[in-house]
Amino acid sequence: MTKNVFSRRSFLRTTAAVAGATAVAGPTLLEAEPWRAAAALTSPNDRIRFGMVGVGMEGSGVLSTAIQLPGVECVAAADLYDRRHDLAKEITGKNIRTTRRYQELLDSKDIDAILIAVPDHWHKQVVVDALAAGKDVYCEKPMSHNPADGLAMVAAHKKTDRIVQIGAQRTSSVLCAKAKELIAQGAIGELNLVEATLGRNDPTGAWEYPIPPDLSPETLDWETWQGTAPKKPFDPYAFARWRCWREYGTGVAGDLLVHLISGMQVVMGINEVPKRVSAFGGIYRWKDGRNMPDVHPVLFEYGNIPVYMRLSLACENAEVTRFQGSKGMIELREFSVTYIPQSGEDTSPSYYSGSFPAAMRDAYTKKWHADHDPVPGKEPAPESITYNGNDYDDLKPHLWKFFEAVRSRNPVVQDTVFGHHAALACHLANESYFRKAPVYWDEPSATIKSMG
Numbered sequence: 207m208t209k210n211v212f213s214r215r216s217f218l219r220t221t222a223a224v225a226g227a228t229a230v231a232g233p234t235l236l237e238a239e240p241w242r243a244a245a246a247l248t249s250p251n252d253r254i255r256f257g258m259v260g261v262g263m264e265g266s267g268v269l270s271t272a273i274q275l276p277g278v279e280c281v282a283a284a285d286l287y288d289r290r291h292d293l294a295k296e297i298t299g300k301n302i303r304t305t306r307r308y309q310e311l312l313d314s315k316d317i318d319a320i321l322i323a324v325p326d327h328w329h330k331q332v333v334v335d336a337l338a339a340g341k342d343v344y345c346e347k348p349m350s351h352n353p354a355d356g357l358a359m360v361a362a363h364k365k366t367d368r369i370v371q372i373g374a375q376r377t378s379s380v381l382c383a384k385a386k387e388l389i390a391q392g393a394i395g396e397l398n399l400v401e402a403t404l405g406r407n408d409p410t411g412a413w414e415y416p417i418p419p420d421l422s423p424e425t426l427d428w429e430t431w432q433g434t435a436p437k438k439p440f441d442p443y444a445f446a447r448w449r450c451w452r453e454y455g456t457g458v459a460g461d462l463l464v465h466l467i468s469g470m471q472v473v474m475g476i477n478e479v480p481k482r483v484s485a486f487g488g489i490y491r492w493k494d495g496r497n498m499p500d501v502h503p504v505l506f507e508y509g510n511i512p513v514y515m516r517l518s519l520a521c522e523n524a525e526v527t528r529f530q531g532s533k534g535m536i537e538l539r540e541f542s543v544t545y546i547p548q549s550g551e552d553t554s555p556s557y558y559s560g561s562f563p564a565a566m567r568d569a570y571t572k573k574w575h576a577d578h579d580p581v582p583g584k585e586p587a588p589e590s591i592t593y594n595g596n597d598y599d600d601l602k603p604h605l606w607k608f609f610e611a612v613r614s615r616n617p618v619v620q621d622t623v624f625g626h627h628a629a630l631a632c633h634l635a636n637e638s639y640f641r642k643a644p645v646y647w648d649e650p651s652a653t654i655k656s657m658g
Contacts, residue, residue, distance in 0.1 A: 236380040236595035254609055256319040257311035258283040259332055261290040261297075263415070264346055265323030268373070270297045271601040272321060278609055281316055284308040286427040287445075289418060306427050308332060312339035319612055322346060323373075325448045326455045328433050330355035333370070334362045342612045344605070347374040347468070348460040349625030353633050356626040357652060363622040371608040371618045372625030376469030378607050379598035384543045385473045385529065385536050393545055394531030397474070400513040401530070402466045405523035412492045412500060412519040413449045413461075417442045443495075450496035452636075457498030458517045459632035466515050466527060467631045468620065469598065473529060473538065477623065479630050480506040480513070482646045482657060485638035491520040504635040540597055547588040552578070 254277060258269045261283050273280055282303040283294035291304035303310075311317055312335055319342040322332050329345055336343045349372045350356035363370050376382050389397065406412065421442045428440045435453040438444070448454035449461055471477060487502040500519040505512065529536040534547040555574040559567045580586065596603070611618045620628075630647055637654045638645045644657040 234591070234593045236384060236593050252277045252613055253279055254318050254612055255279050255281045255316055256321055257281065257308075257314065257317045258294060259285075259308045259311065259320055259322045260324035260346075261285045261294045262287075262323065265321075266290075266293060266297060268321055268323050268344075268346070268601060268605070269294065272605050272609075273298055274602065275606055275609060277613075282311050282314060284311050286431045287418070287421070288425045289420060306430075309335065312336055312341060318342060319344065319369075319609075325431075326351040326460055327435055327453065330359055331433070333359050337362045337366050337368050337370070340366070340368070342369040342608075344371050344373060344608045345625075347372055347625070348456050348464045348629040348632050349622065350629045350633075351456060353630060353647075353652065353654065356629050356633075360622045360626050367615075369608070369611045369615070369618065370622050370625075371604075371611065372620045372622070372628075373601075373604065374465055374468035374620060374625075374628065375601055375604040376465060376598045377472050377620040377624070378604040379469070379472075379596070379600075380603075381538060381541075381543050381593070381595045381598045382469050382472045384593050384595070385538050386475060388536055388543070388545055389473060389529060389531075390475065393534065393547070394529060394536055395533030395550070397511060397529060397531045399530040400470060400474075400508075400511060400527065402470070402513075402515045402527040403523055404462050404466060404516070404525045405518040405521050407518075407520060407522035409492075413447045414492070414494065415446045417446050421445065447496075450492075450494070450498055452497050455498070456629075456632055457636060458500065458502045458519060459504075459635045460629070462517050463502070463504065463515060463635060464628050464632050465599065466517075468624075468628045469538065470513065470527060471624070471628065472619065473527075473536075474508070474511075476508065477627055478508065479627050479647045479649075480508050480634065482507050482644055483631070483634040483638050484644040485635045487639055498636075499639055502635065502639065504638070506631065506635075538598070540599070542592050542594050544590055544592045546590045549586070549588065 256272065256278065258265060258280055261269060269280060272278055280298050280302060283291065284305050284307060285291060286306050294304055295301055311320060320336040322329065322343065322345040324332060326348060329349060329351060333343055333345050350359060423440050426445065431445065444451060444454065449457065483504060483506050485502060485504040487499040489496060489499055490501050492500045503516045505514050525540060527538040532550050534545065537544045537546065555571045559570050562570060607618060634645055634647060634654060641656055645654050646657060648655045
């Protein structure tokens with residue numbers, strides 16, 4: 207029996223359904239799960255055996271989702287906290303091999319791929335080691351803990367022929383693909399602004415997770431878990447709530463902003479670093495000792511397009527990204543893409559004519575109607591079009607694409623270069639916040655610099 211492990215999003219969606227929430231059907235439903243059709247086509251010889259590194263909140267969700275896919279099997283799991291060995295066995299329903307040392311998985315000849323869901327400050331080392339061991343790699347977002355780690359990961363990947371996919375699911379979403387198609391077709395004319403919001407307002411959403419009751423230096427290899435971070439005595443809060451601290455995580459930028467950035471890049475058809483970044487915010491609500499902001503608005507410039515993204519752990523609000531252009535707008539939401547056309551033209555005489563004398567105003571108004579009024583019966587009736595689809599943060603399509611790439615050896619969209627660029631946007635946002643100044647990525651020196 208597979209353990210029912212919930213991500214934050216799936217938990218909230220399930221509890222809302224229990225409370226009586228209903229979904230609104232749209233005129234067009236997008237197909238989102240090609241893995242279902244692939245199930246009958248997967249032969250036993252195509253079975254991919256993987257090892258799971260990290261079986262915490264995110265890793266347990268990755269593991270429980272991966273084993274639902276056809277032709278995939280988990281044979282081993284590694285975690286520095288012993289109770290998660292039990293969890294891995296519960297999820298898989300088998301007595302799989304478990305260990306504290308992820309290196310044992312890399313040494314195993316029966317493991318084809320490694321799935322990684324560890325704190326940000328461990329991403330680089332596990333990915334580089336896995337690539338050196340000849341394994342294909344799936345690594346949770348954000349790809350890197352800092353720019354130098356990202357560069358090292360890209361360099362390590364380029365030395366191999368291995369598949370690496372980063373785990374920000376929107377790059378595999380049919381909703382993002384539909385938004386990209388609409389923009390490419392010129393539906394909204396010339397793109398001139400992107401804005402996105404994402405807000406939470408509860409302790410769990412702000413990473414104030416409950417401490418496992420038996421967590422101790424006996425059940426957790428605390429010394430190893432600290433990795434490259436400054437050494438400190440055993441701290442159960444740092445372990446369970448590591449996203450709150452810069453030493454281990456990347457804050458709201460690496461947890462949430464990276465999803466917005468990754469989805470936006472796919473929709474806009476780009477794979478690049480923003481030209482400049484200016485961030486603001488602070489710790490306004492969750493004054494629990496954290497050193498990462500809980501409110502973090504960021505203004506980016508991609509090419510010549512301003513991109514404004516607002517993130518908050520202090521007030522819940524609708525999660526939506528709006529792509530705005532001269533002919534209308536596209537709204538990208540969790541389960542839908544809506545195209546809202548705009549003519550960009552006057553629909554009535556200009557109110558500025560109110561400053562004309564009466565005779566002049568009357569003449570202007572009469573001529574305007576003569577020149578612009580449509581033929582009766584042929585009045586334009588622009589309508590918004592909504593495409594409904596699967597949750598754009600669903601893991602299943604994204605993991606399916608990874609395992610299919612492992613089989614076919616075809617490249618993935620969200621490889622290390624894409625993952626590095628998305629993570630760099632988050633690092634720039636954090637650095638601007640801490641420096642209290644606009645910043646940019648200086649490619650020649652491979653460093654973040656303040657705008658002069």
